[in-house]
Amino acid sequence: MTDFSMLGLNPGLLAALERMGLKTPTPIQARGIPPIMDGRDLLGLAQTGTGKTLAFGLPILHALSGLPRPAPKTARALILAPTRELVNQIADTLGQLVDGGHLSVVRIVGGASINRQSDRLARGCDVLVATPGRLIDLLDRSAVSLAQVRMLVLDEADQMLDLGFIHALRKIARFLPEERQTLLFSATMPKQMAEIADTYLTRPVKVQVSPPGKAADKIEQAVHFVSQGDKAKLLEEYLDTHRDESALVFARTKHGAEKLARLLDTWGFAVASIHGNKSQGQRERALAAFRAGEIRVLVATDVAARGLDIPLVEHVYNFELPNVPENYVHRIGRTARAGRAGRAVAFCSPAEMADLRAIEALTRQSVTVIGGAPWADSLADAARAKAKETRMQAQRQRSGRGGARPHGAGKPDDAKPAAGTPVGQKPRKPRVHPALAEAFAEEHRPSGAARNRRRRKAGQRRD
Template identity: 45%
Template sequence: MSFKSLGLSEPLLKAISKKGYETPSPIQAKAIPPVLEGKDVLASAQTGTGKTAGFTLPMLHLLSKNPIQKHRPIRALVLTPTRELAAQVHANVKEYSEFLNIRSTVIFGGVNQKPQVARIRQGIDILVATPGRLIDLESQGVLSLKRVEIFVLDEADRMLDMGFLRDIERVMKLIPNKRQNLMFSATFSKDIKKLAYSILDNPVHVEATPENTAVEIIDQKVHRVAKGKKTGLIIKLISEGNWKQVLVFTRTKHGANRLTKKMISAGITAAAIHGNKSQGARTKALAGFKRGTVRVLVATDIAARGLDIPLLPHVINFEIPNISEDYVHRIGRTGRAGASGQAISLVSADEISYLRGIEKLIGMKIDVEIIEGFEPDPNASTEPIKPGQNRNRGRGGQRNKTSNSRNSGGGNKNANHNRNKNRNRRRNNENRN
């Protein structure tokens, strides 16, 4: 199968060829035809499957067939959970629209809004956005969503994890009832299905390679280790292996900072990315990692969501996630495009139950190795660690209070105060992890 056989226009085929792609990925082959037919689509696909092109290509095709030159209202809206993913999706749109008369831009929190406002006021066809900044600018009267024809909800599962349900519901009220809807999610919980039913109209359900087969090509290993010896072990592995590009996952922002400092003290160039880092710092860290000037990138799950790092050789779970699906997202960043990849998990006694849950999900036992000098503590409790406030705080803990205060009255002064307070909370939510 070729991209041409899918029915895409010549300008798009030219852009695809320029990027060096010849055949569509499974999710692209399944998603593009029904989108071109104008149908709603519910897609099961995770990062790394080519799902972004699965909706950007047909979206561009449909918009370019019926251009609106004057004033250029926003005709397509792509909603993403994180700044990094928003930037990646917009880069995808820009690349594929190179030979089309289509304008697009991206907006997200954590940066000055003035340049974003300026681009919107010039007129755009496609807007890629995170929920907080989108609602902020709409409430300021900077943009209108009344002409949206295509609505894309990307990584819907992570949207709910981060507490964006209320914002999604608010956005739905701002866009026309008659529209085409595309929804992508790596997992389908009851909440995701409920959301899908409220947004989509008789959708076509498409699915990429099931999650458990995606991990079979990756060399996975578990190192059982005492909790207090994890830092020493990870430094040993990276140093003695002379690994040049390693993505490391921690559960918390503070944990990422601590580990990064210890790596640097051990002579390993490292940088952390999480919600407490400015967008500039995150962009700089990622650029250094891709160039090779930074050997280790330490990240939390949400901050790393949507990161596009081709041919990544090593992923290390300094702490394994308590949500099994997150493990699949993490290790799926290596072993892409037929390249070899290795995923190592450092597992202490209190994480054993999480490991069992992961093995059940992926349908296989992961090889275990114990390194001399870093043995697990035989007396340590196997009681699972509790995510507690560290994790919940990073997933949108105060959303209900926020949404209640959005509509509170009390005169212009109180309204402005509430609006500013809510805006700050939305920004904080986007900046978390």
């Protein structure tokens, strides 16, 4: 398949593709679009940056073209994605394809005004692009009906599993009609994916254009072994060599990302950060400035690892290696977009040697060493044990166990031990995966207007 015109798309979509400068479909598009247009369910496996959005977006818009206006509070196609950034990327791409046409695309994410979103949905839409948490909020309000959905897309389904969205997907499924076409796209295929595929897909066509865990061929991967305390200065040295080129830096935690961005700012870099503690407006402004070249360095967490579609990112730095090896593939996939070349450098401290080995096992290739030397097993084991103890101590302090209890953290008068907890023993606080906690927080964070109303009420109570 050498040309989009060979796929049978309507003239309006072909004209939009020409305006966007796109002529030749990528492998996932060439192999995925025909069965979708034939009405088949599809399981699409392709690495990030290979054009999955158009692979499902084009046949959806083709199928919906020519239909009358949707009924109020309804949608004809539903696309679910795990993060705000990915929802915005998908909606922006579809918006370019329908520009000037009669089809409507509505995006729904947390952190924005739910009342405004309800107003937009009141008119009905052809394509609804949403994060699961905010969609459930709107379903609970009866602000939208999914009874007319003809096509369902689960994009980056493996990350939905990582972030704990499986229960949200089950709840949403109860609002969907049984007679529908379902498309599931993912960069990797973990074992738990079979549950989603069996639940949502009916005799699907499987299209796989790259082995699971394989990074784009044009990404030059490298690792620099460096102690944790020396990473910031090493990053400064790398960034200094290409101040006029865009670089994306990944940190493991929200606090770490913000701290690193502030440090780089004091060193004179044009930098911004994006993570779950940022409001939707802050994140959008940071991304817009990064795309426009107003800032050259963007520091991000894994929540943003898949939703950033910025073609001209030349460099990706893993300031801290992810503890989920699949996330490494998604992180470095932010460069070498749309056939371009890119470079990804990982900083590996002694405590991260096991993470590096897991990444190399997943990708089935050794990462080229460009600095330092691999840490000895004894040093790596000791550093990892120390890091684990530090995290556990921090968790104990946050929960009020061990050391002084934080102000305001006293046990309420009516507090009771959990069922099954021995008398005299404090119930254990359930552990929450950091990525899940961040995803939940960003999905359910109130909008700026809601936060202002809460502040005003708090001020009235104090008065």
